[in-house]
Amino acid sequence: MVDLLDETGDLELAQSGVPLYRQLAAKLRAEIESGSRGSNEPLPSERDIAVRYAMSRDTVRKAVRLLEEQGLLYSEHGRGTFVAPSSVREMSRFLDSFSQDTEKRGGVAGQAIILVEQMPANLAIAGVLKIEPRQMVMRVKRIRTVDGSPVGIHDAYLVLPPGAVFTADDLVRSGSLYKLLGDRFGLNAAEGLESLSSVAANAEDASRLGVAVGAPLLLCERITLSERRQPMEYCEMKYVSSYRYTTRVNKFSQK
Amino acid sequence: MVDLLDETGDLELAQSGVPLYRQLAAKLRAEIESGSRGSNEPLPSERDIAVRYAMSRDTVRKAVRLLEEQGLLYSEHGRGTFVAPSSVREMSRFLDSFSQDTEKRGGVAGQAIILVEQMPANLAIAGVLKIEPRQMVMRVKRIRTVDGSPVGIHDAYLVLPPGAVFTADDLVRSGSLYKLLGDRFGLNAAEGLESLSSVAANAEDASRLGVAVGAPLLLCERITLSERRQPMEYCEMKYVSSYRYTTRVNKFSQK
DNA sequence: TAGTGGTCTAGACCACCCC
DNA sequence: GGGTGGTCTAGACCACTAG
Numbered sequence: 021m022v023d024l025l026d027e028t029g030d031l032e033l034a035q036s037g038v039p040l041y042r043q044l045a046a047k048l049r050a051e052i053e054s055g056s057r058g059s060n061e062p063l064p065s066e067r068d069i070a071v072r073y074a075m076s077r078d079t080v081r082k083a084v085r086l087l088e089e090q091g092l093l094y095s096e097h098g099r100g101t102f103v104a105p106s107s108v109r110e111m112s113r114f115l116d117s118f119s120q121d122t123e124k125r126g127g128v129a130g131q132a133i134i135l136v137e138q139m140p141a142n143l144a145i146a147g148v149l150k151i152e153p154r155q156m157v158m159r160v161k162r163i164r165t166v167d168g169s170p171v172g173i174h175d176a177y178l179v180l181p182p183g184a185v186f187t188a189d190d191l192v193r194s195g196s197l198y199k200l201l202g203d204r205f206g207l208n209a210a211e212g213l214e215s216l217s218s219v220a221a222n223a224e225d226a227s228r229l230g231v232a233v234g235a236p237l238l239l240c241e242r243i244t245l246s247e248r249r250q251p252m253e254y255c256e257m258k259y260v261s262s263y264r265y266t267t268r269v270n271k272f273s274q275k
Numbered sequence: 276m277v278d279l280l281d282e283t284g285d286l287e288l289a290q291s292g293v294p295l296y297r298q299l300a301a302k303l304r305a306e307i308e309s310g311s312r313g314s315n316e317p318l319p320s321e322r323d324i325a326v327r328y329a330m331s332r333d334t335v336r337k338a339v340r341l342l343e344e345q346g347l348l349y350s351e352h353g354r355g356t357f358v359a360p361s362s363v364r365e366m367s368r369f370l371d372s373f374s375q376d377t378e379k380r381g382g383v384a385g386q387a388i389i390l391v392e393q394m395p396a397n398l399a400i401a402g403v404l405k406i407e408p409r410q411m412v413m414r415v416k417r418i419r420t421v422d423g424s425p426v427g428i429h430d431a432y433l434v435l436p437p438g439a440v441f442t443a444d445d446l447v448r449s450g451s452l453y454k455l456l457g458d459r460f461g462l463n464a465a466e467g468l469e470s471l472s473s474v475a476a477n478a479e480d481a482s483r484l485g486v487a488v489g490a491p492l493l494l495c496e497r498i499t500l501s502e503r504r505q506p507m508e509y510c511e512m513k514y515v516s517s518y519r520y521t522t523r524v525n526k527f528s529q530k
Numbered sequence: 531t532a533g534t535g536g537t538c539t540a541g542a543c544c545a546c547c548c549c
Numbered sequence: 550g551g552g553t554g555g556t557c558t559a560g561a562c563c564a565c566t567a568g
Contacts, residue, residue, distance in 0.1 A: 037545095039556060060504065065534060076558045081535085089344070094465070094504060097535050098565030105504050111468050113524045211347070212524040213366050218473040218491035218516045235493035236473040242524075249315065249349060249360050261473045267522060269368045269467040269497075291563095294537060320553060331539045336554085352554050353546035 040075055041082035048083060052092055052103055059105040063093070066101070081177065091268050094195055111268045115209045115244065116198045118174075120168050121266070128167040137190040145177050148243055149251045159201050160197060163228055171263050176255040201252075210247045216240050216265065219258065229260050236261050295330055298338035303338060307347055307358055314360040318348070321353040321356070346523050364521045370464045370499065371453045373429075376521070377421050385420040391443040400432050403498055404506045413440065415452060418483055425484050426518050436460055456507075465502045471495050471520065474513065484515050491516050 036043075051057050063069070066084065070077040084101055087093045091108045095101040114120050114197075121127035137159050146153040157177045164172040176197070184205050194200035201207040219239040226233045237258045244253035259265070305311050316326070321339065325332040339356055342348040348364045350356040358364075377384035392414050401408040412432045419427040425430050431452070439460050440524075449455035456462040474494040481488045492513045499508035514520070 028349075039557080041556080062293075067534085076560095078559090079557060082556085091466075094502075095535065096502065098533080100534060102504075105500075107464070107468060108496070108500070108504065109488055153552085208535095210525070211346075211363065212409065213362060214522050214524055216471055216493065216520040216522070217518060218493040218514075218566095220516075222489045234489065236475045238471065238473040238493070243362070245360075245363065247349075249357075249363065259473075261475075263472060265471040267368075267469050267471075269370055269372075269469055270465070297538080301553085331541095333540090334538060337537085339554095350554060351547085353548080353552085355547095355553060 025033055041079045041086065044073060044075070044080065044083040045086045048087060049092060052109070059103055061103050063102070076141045081218040099271050108268065113267050116196055117153055118164055118172070119196065120273075127166040130168065132165065132170075133191065134161040134163065134165040136160050136186070136191060138185055141177070145254060148158045148254045149177065149179050151179060151241075151251075155179075162192065170260075172259040173225060174255060174257050176253055178253050179251065180207070207243075207252055208247055209252065210249065212242045212244045214240055214242045225258055229258075231260055236253055238263060238265060240241050240265060296334045296341065298340045299324075299330070299335065299338040301327060303309060303342060304347060307364070311508070312358050314358055316358050317355045363523065366521055368522050371451055373419055373427070374451065382421040383423075385423065387418040387420065387425075388443045388446065389416040389418065391441070391446060393416050393440055396432070400509060403509045404432065404434050405508075406434060410434075415446065426516075427514040428483055429510060429512050431508055433508050434506065435462070443508050459489055463502055463508055464499045464507065465504065467497045467499045469495055469497045476513075480513055484513075486515055493518060493520060494521060 021027045028102050048063070057063070061086075064072070066077050066080045073080075073236065084095065085092060088095065089110060092104055093101055094104055110124065119129040138156050139159055140154040141149065141157045143150060145157060146155065149157070151157075151272050156187060158180055160176045161173070161176050164171045164174055178201070180201075186204065190204070191197060191200060194203065198209055201209075217239050219231065219237050221233055221235045221237050223233055225231070225237060226235065229237075231237075237260065240257040240259070242253070242255045242257070243251050244255070246252045284376045295524070303318070312318070318339075319327070321332050322334045328335075339348060339350065343350065346355055346367060347359055349359055354435070367381065374384040392410050394414055395409040396404065396406060396412045401410065401413060406412075408529050413435055415429075415433065416426045417429050417430045419429055435456075441455060441459065445459070446452060446455055448459065453464055456464075472494050474485050474492050476484065476488055476490045476492050478488055480486070480492060481490065484492075486492075492515065495512040495514070497508070497510045497512070498506050499510065501507045
């Protein structure tokens with residue numbers, strides 16, 4: 021039970037600007053993802069890890085907390101800390117989920133831009149984005165594809181700093197909308213509020229997605245908030261029925 | 276900027292078995308929910324709160340972390356800790372979400388039990404629950420209602436301890452399936468893996484939910500894991516298109 | 531009873547924001 | 550420069566699990 025830690029790993033967690041607990045978390049994550057620690061196998065005790073890496077137990081605990089939140093580990097009082105089953109580890113949600121989800125499933129994510137334009141917000145859009153009606157917003161509408169086949173339509177309305185604009189070309193070059201907003205305008209998403217329901221395909225949906233009018237679609241609406249919790253995007257996403265939106269739910273409430 | 280804390284609140288956080296940081300979190304939560312701290316308003320500094328309640332700063336930080344994970348607060352390095360906007364605060368996901376979601380939206384959640392029976396697992400069920408085919412499982416199928424109207428069909432398959440059974444009557448008396456499993460069998464859910472997509476209503480769905488055959492439904496499949504991360508339930512839920520599944524997504528990954 | 535995770539402390543220093 | 554949150558430490562004691 022002593023020293024279950026990888027003997028080959030270097031002890032030194034390089035002295036960079038990265039906090040110690042994040043370096044440890046990264047190391048533990050690597051060990052898990054490489055398969056050298058299997059599902060439901062125990063980690064060494066927090067005290068052992070602390071000694072092994074010459075850090076305080078509290079720092080070890082911070083790393084474990086982080087990985088627990090991400091679904092990679094779980095701890096049980098009095099028993100130990102264990103590697104989560106792979107089914108849990110593979111499940112996660114990100115804000116820019118489409119590309120990541122698709123790649124994780126082994127597909128190639130793509131997009132076909134339908135329009136990128138500046139327009140005054142109507143009442144509905146202004147309402148969800150908490151801005152004045154007629155204030156200018158950017159609209160980005162595109163088809164999302166997996167291995168070349170259309171699987172969804174994204175229609176996003178963005179609140180940009182005054183005067184800021186970008187073109188379809190910028191979006192193509194940047195690859196990711198969120199990356200573009202962050203790099204160019206310093207607009208970083210902090211969290212998103214999503215609402216999922218089902219809806220029947222209308223004529224446009226049907227023709228763009230290659231399904232029959234009336235076919236069931238998954239409708240996902242999202243309000244994205246910036247770090248200061250100001251709405252920065254409203255996005256409506258419709259997916260064909262073969263597309264699956266996956267998420268992990270933890271019952272933090274009652275514990 | 277000094278002493279923004281509620282002057283009327285008692286300083287003593289009762290000495291019960293409840294950890295200090297949870298008591299503080301509960302107190303802060305109460306202040307927020309009562310409206311005495313509005314959206315985006317700052318909390319006193321961690322150091323001030325620590326002095327005010329005669330606890331260490333680390334304990335204050337634990338309470339703040341907890342509420343941050345739950346979407347009630349957000350912190351910014353160098354600026355302070357703030358109350359999250361109500362739109363974020365009201366958004367959360369629980370495992371036993373149907374009743375809570377419905378009540379939060381001001382509706383009355385109800386159920387009509389279709390069947391509660393013991394049956395041998397078929398290949399598909401045994402596969403997702405990671406048990407042997409033909410091992411006995413309990414099946415609970417019911418209609419979920421909001422204000423008396425049917426909005427969804429839940430079809431759950433449960434892995435119980437050997438010999439354990441319950442009846443429809445037990446479920447009615449207990450009120451909640453999870454409560455019944457916890458109280459009676461010590462089976463507590465730790466987390467769930469959910470997969471959402473859309474599907475067309477079949478004849479049975481249509482008649483039970485009062486929609487047309489082919490109408491779009493929201494399909495939510497869930498595998499519920501126990502504290503030891505063993506599958507304890509597979510549940511298939513279908514909802515009419517007016518039902519909304521809401522969730523909060525945070526971008527923990529890149530930070 | 532020994533070992534594990536869970537809570538709590540008192541202090542230190544760093545990184546960041548804003549005046 | 551002064552205040553904020555972020556990281557880290559070294560030690561203590563409690564609560565739970567399991568042989």
